[in-house]
Amino acid sequence: GNSVTQMEGPVTLSEEAFLTINCTYTATGYPSLFWYVQYPGEGLQLLLKATKADDKGSNKGFEATYRKETTSFHLEKGSVQVSDSAVYFCALRLRETSGSRLTFGEGTQLTVNP
Amino acid sequence: EPEVTQTPSHQVTQMGQEVILRCVPISNHLYFYWYRQILGQKVEFLVSFYNNEISEKSEIFDDQFSVERPDGSNFTLKIRSTKLEDSAMYFCASSLGQGPGELFFGEGSRLTVL
Numbered sequence: 001g002n003s004v005t006q007m008e009g010p011v012t013l014s015e016e017a018f019l020t021i022n023c024t025y026t027a028t029g030y031p032s033l034f035w036y037v038q039y040p041g042e043g044l045q046l047l048l049k050a051t052k053a054d055d056k057g058s059n060k061g062f063e064a065t066y067r068k069e070t071t072s073f074h075l076e077k078g079s080v081q082v083s084d085s086a087v088y089f090c091a092l093r094l095r096e097t098s099g100s101r102l103t104f105g106e107g108t109q110l111t112v113n114p
Numbered sequence: 115e116p117e118v119t120q121t122p123s124h125q126v127t128q129m130g131q132e133v134i135l136r137c138v139p140i141s142n143h144l145y146f147y148w149y150r151q152i153l154g155q156k157v158e159f160l161v162s163f164y165n166n167e168i169s170e171k172s173e174i175f176d177d178q179f180s181v182e183r184p185d186g187s188n189f190t191l192k193i194r195s196t197k198l199e200d201s202a203m204y205f206c207a208s209s210l211g212q213g214p215g216e217l218f219f220g221e222g223s224r225l226t227v228l
Contacts, residue, residue: 034216043118044157044205044219089157101147101170102217104157 006105021075023090031092033073120220137206147207
């Protein structure tokens with residue numbers, strides 16, 4: 001089956017620290033990969049995506065590269081801010097199926113302290 | 115910016131009662147979804163809906179669940195006879211197509227079953 005595994009949280013960092021949140025996946029087909037973010041009191045928002053191997057998604061200083069050889073899509077940011085405190089979800093979506101369901105990871109709570 | 119809205123934000127109900135969660139998707143979107151997240155667990159797909167019928171559902175979406183688009187704007191999830199294990203955050207989402215594009219999520223409705 002299809003699944004997504006994220007690094008265990010919560011993660012606590014100081015402002016301007018380097019962030020990595022690991023994400024690996026298992027998929028029967030050729031997935032598109034996503035990172036969603038949920039800020040306190042808000043819904044899930046798309047942060048970035050990559051639709052094929054070696055694509056790099058980027059947004060708001062965050063980056064993730066689709067690595068087919070390691071089945072990974074790790075999220076990175078060079079210098080986090082307090083406003084980045086949120087829950088981050090890695091997800092995949094298969095392109096071959098007629099449906100379009102997302103399969104999510106467990107979510108990683110990030111807290112950035114000033 | 116268009117957004118998906120959900121009501122209520124929080125509902126408390128007694129076991130065995132019927133619950134209806136409401137969603138207003140983005141107006142030109144064609145695909146509609148419900149996901150849920152039990153506290154501390156992954157976000158899980160429940161059902162997708164297109165052209166006034168269910169296009170895909172998960173094993174969680176059993177006979178006690180139903181979805182409906184009663185008019186041109188609302189998309190509802192009904193739980194016929196709630197159980198304790200239905201306590202979760204329920205997220206509605208919509209998308210324009212079913213390619214690898216993004217789903218837009220609402221803020222969620224928290225259901226607590228006592």
